[in-house]
Amino acid sequence: MSHISVFGLGAMGSALVTALLRAGRDVTVWNRTAERAEACASQGARRADTVAEALDASPVAVFCVLDDPAVREILEQVPEKLVGKHLINLTNGTPAQSVELSDWVVARGARLLDGAILVTPEMIGHAEASILYSGDRGVFETTGSLLTCWAEPVYLGEEIRLAAVHDLAFLSAMFGMFSGYLHAAALLRSQGTPMTAVTPRIARLLEAMIGTLPETAAQIDSGHYPPPTSNNRMMTSGLANIVAGSAQQGVRPDLMRPVLELFERGVEAGLGELDISALVPLLYGVTQPSTN
């Protein structure tokens, strides 16, 4: 399957096309704003004027657009063209949207592999990049040689929602780090400290904390929480100081208050002498996962 059509030529879609062209693939591209296809065309991709033309061009169609409703909007233009197609959706979405899209395309005779890209566009094609996949195993197996043009392909299983759940979880870890850093920046700037001066030290602290994650993961999985060196009660006190101290510096504590509330709930639940791993059960089971 050396022919492939790519829908969506934003930062990520364009990077996917460049990697395919470098690997010698025949690539047809379509983008809602047609002018954006020019850069890919100048690299050797064939430009399709319509969704139908792009779908006709290849047995495999890749989607990398803003969100899943946009994918659906594209496909709804030509549902009759989907019969027999292998679709790969690399668009960020929710687990329910993955299930809904899969049901919709399968009912129209196509097969769907869902993907979660774990890197930024400039890392596509590099050895350390990986993309997680779930859904139709046959699509994963028959398109394997093209998936490796982009990143290490990791197949999670046939349940279509798996890639979306992993995607959102990995992004949560990333946004948690970014939001902490943004709060730190506001606090330090309130005192006139340049971020460039302190960021190397912040990065060293974060790297040290990242080193503790495998141990935290083992505790979360086993539900066994050995006595920690840094307990939740002590950290609750520190978090309360962050919230109060930020307000004193004129900094909105909005990003940190929910973290303090979680730790306070943990202490109230009798988890004060344990490690952060013991707080995870307080975060789930609030509602049943939805099935569509």
Ligand code: FVH
């Ligand atoms: N860029 C990144 O760092 C991350 C890395 C991890 C994966 N994400 C996801 O990839 C999807 C695309 O992201 P992107 O970076 O390419 O996004 P943009 O550069 O903003 O391009 C958006 C493209 O989506 C098209 N589009 C938007 N709405 C529609 C629609 N209703 N119908 C058809 N196409 C639509 C847009 O078209 P246009 O504005 O040029 O006409 C762009 O092609 C995304 O899910 C990330 O979460 C990227």
